[in-house]
Amino acid sequence: MSEDPIRLATIGRIFRRRARLLVVVAVAGALVGYGASLLFPPRYTTSASILLTGQWEERELLTQAEVAASSAVVDRAAAALDWSGVSGGELRDRVRAEAADGNIIKISGTADSPERAQRLSDQVARQFVSFAARIAGETTDSEEAAAPETLREKVVQTNRRISDLAAAADPGRTVESVQARTELEKLRTALHEAMKKLDEADPAANKAGMVVMGPAARPTGEAPPTRTHLIAGGALSFLLLTVIGHLVAARASRRPRTEQDIAAALGSTLLGTVDVPGERPAHRPQGRDPRAWTRRLLGVDTRWDIPAPPRPSGDEADRQLRHRRVWARLKAQLPAPQRLLLVIPEGDEIARRAAGQLVAEAGGDPARTSSSGGAPTPQVVEVPVSRPLVPDRDTESGALVVLSLGSWTAEELAGIAEACADAGHEVVGTVVACAVRTRTPRTGGPSPRPVTAVGDHARGGAR
Template structure:
């Protein structure tokens, strides 16, 4: 598993290098969402509001919300509507209610047509108001409704009788008469406070007088999710799944990137790294079949997780790296040999680096003299699925050239075993990487890092001009 941190640059690289595949998957997701919308019938939602007068606590409003969507209210609404195959249990999934600020309960109904949605919302509101009034007892029990008024009249009569008793009491100023009038005054005050409390409690009994704030408005558009929303959601989901799949594959990748790991998998030593200018390959090694054309069309014939090429020096700097590799190879061999340069099939960077190594070995001026020159190299391609290396003939060793981050430890071990089966010892490994070449300097313009030297007459530094 790769331990690289997932950054926004990584996601940007996925979009930049896999935009064709992501676009195709987004279109497939949009088609999937459109097909899903065709299977889901359109729905419409209408809402009506009910005002609850008086003072209501939050828990009381929540109780009224539950009552509005209760089975009793929905069963009565379904029976009144008389829709075929639609009962109270079916309306439970179509009706919702919520409490808003200002003691307002909003009841929403969803149906397959705007007309039905409007009828459903209005009917549920009507049944809710009727059922709530019946619970409180408004206009359902005349005797209970008349009891507060009768009690009020009785209190008034009692207060009047107390006043008469106080007036007919002993007009003298004895202690007993004063105490009697005081007790009667206290009794009259208590009765008056009871009447006041009864008047204050009267609005609570009128809470059942709910006000319907007009009929439900007929909806003009579909309720979410609409067909457009499902189409866009399908495209977005498929796009995100594709990006997440790329990230997961990169995290789970077992391709070797570190040079010590590559050397350990092949069981040999690293001779060095070489640079290859980043340029579009001239041919596609995947073939020309239908699958190869589809891969090229979708842009998946090249890897996306390779790092961006780094800036490099000029051609002379790159040539020095190849010469150093050839020099180390010459020092490691006891005598001049002919070696096979083994390149995994499909590794275009390694193939170009191997060709450059062969050219550098052939251009060695010491190869024609009596001194030891560079080994003679011959490039062969080896399939990583079923590696097969030519048998030992004139060559007596193998030099493996590959790019980092392209092959797993098992694939490299298979190449090493194929070399051993053919009688070739892996004498070294060369890792190739892409770099961004500098633009060529114009003939009449000196390089940026050139130092201009002013030739003057005179002696050395410190002399007179």
């Protein structure tokens, strides 16, 4: 598993190298969001405001909001609306009440049309006011309404009687009269405090009532999530999941990412890194595999997690110089100027082009044209990585493995090295090929011809 930190440059590389795939995934997510919008009909929401006059504490307002959205109120609203196929339990999921600033309760209703949403909010508001008035004792029952007033009249009469008794008592002449006047005053004080508590406990004394602040406004737009929200959310979610999937796959990848790690997996020395033009080859294999065609169409037939070159490669002469230096190091390492086996993984187009350039350098080596024959003759062999098989050793002086950076796992590279060892070939070195950007020539002359890919049938020299 890779331990490299995830940087913004990595995410930017995903968007650059997987642009077509991300566009297709985003379109698929948008289609899924559109399909979801067809399954869920549009909803409309509006609110009705109720003013609670008097002084209310915050916890009391919260209690009133809970009462407004309770089944006792919503069921009455459902019975008054009498909508076919809509029960009180279903309406409870569409009604929401909350306490706002200024002793205001906002009741929101959601329905499948603006008219129904308006009627639902207004009806729940009316039923809530009626229900709260009945709870607070504000009913039309004359006896219940007159009971508090009758009690107050009795208290007033009792106070007058106490005053008469206090005046009739001998004021301060005897101890008994003083005690009687004191007891009467205590009784008057107790009655006054009892009436004060009764007034405070009466909701009609400190809370005049509830007022509906006009009808609810008819909604002009759909309640979220709208169709646009679902389409955008589907596209964004699919896009994020794809990017996260790329990052997780990169973290779990076991492909060596550096030249030294690749050479260590092959058990050989690194001879150098060569550059090949990064453009796609003009002629692709004419396979009829639909999966391969789909991968090419989506742009996933090339790896994205290989770091991009920091600057464009030089011209053709600079690239040939790098190949020539690698070839010089290889000649210095070989024991005798015999044939050399160039092993490349099957399907590695970058390694194929690099091997072709090495074969071209070997063909133009002056040591090969001399009578001494002091340069090896390369022979290119392309082996499958799933079941690698290398020809048996004949007169070859070793095997040179040429492969691209970050394309193969350590197990696949070890399999190639074992195949070379089974065939009797010693891996004399490793060459890593990197695809780089090429500079656009500013002159009007012809651009240098690209190196032709080399396969099993192409040989650098005779046997």
